[in-house]
Amino acid sequence: MVDIAKAIEPRSDQQNYDDYIAGPRTVTVEAVDQDKEGRASIHLIEYPGRPFKPSKTNLRLIAQAWGTESVQWNGRRMTLAGDPTVRFGGQQVGGIRVIALSHIEKAFTANLTTTRGKRAPYKVDVLPTEQPPPIPAFNTLADAHAYYRERQQAGATPHELAAIQAAAPKEADG
Structure with missing residues (x-):
């Protein structure tokens, strides 16, 4: 991504x-x-x-x-x-x-x-007062997609979702 x-x-x-x-x-x-x-x-x-x-x-x-x-x-x-x-x-x-x-x-x-x-x-x-949780390190692109969906359903801001995308592995998982 x-x-x-x-x-x-x-x-x-x-x-x-x-x-x-x-x-x-x-x-x-x-x-x-x-x-x-x-x-x-x-x-x-x-x-x-x-x-x-x-x-x-x-x-x-x-x-x-x-x-x-x-x-x-x-x-x-x-x-x-x-x-x-x-x-x-x-x-x-x-x-x-x-x-x-x-x-x-x-x-x-x-x-x-x-x-x-x-x-x-x-x-x-x-706007919730608390800061979003830190973005974890992802082992696979699938892990990043799952976390993205989880945070999206929890009401994450577009800025947080963009940061998750930026932290995702660049190559597809096998």
Whole structure:
């Protein structure tokens, strides 16, 4: 199994919609800072040097769930997904949506402003707080396939499943 995720990553200094075309990714907050204009940058352990710069809608969702003291966000996880319906400047350009957060007791829906005078519901699911188990060493490709199916049925994130694929033996078992 060859994972081409690295090959299709766009060259950029931040996370963007193209990073999520292949599917959602679960990331871990390393730190949060702000620029001179007050725009937040959420630095991610998985993508050093390429922070997530959330829209106000995403930032409001995160703040509603985790509070406004961003230092408490460190170590928490979120699942981000590409949404082709995101609009900017009146045009549909695609963007990133927060779809799940760790450290929340239950899923919630927030009614947030989309455009002037218009609101829409945004649903945020619960992301399990615990980290996935370490990926074992596989002796055969069949072992890797079995473990992949087991973790998939247990609700593993796409990121974890991709890591399992990357750890699988490259040659078919005999």
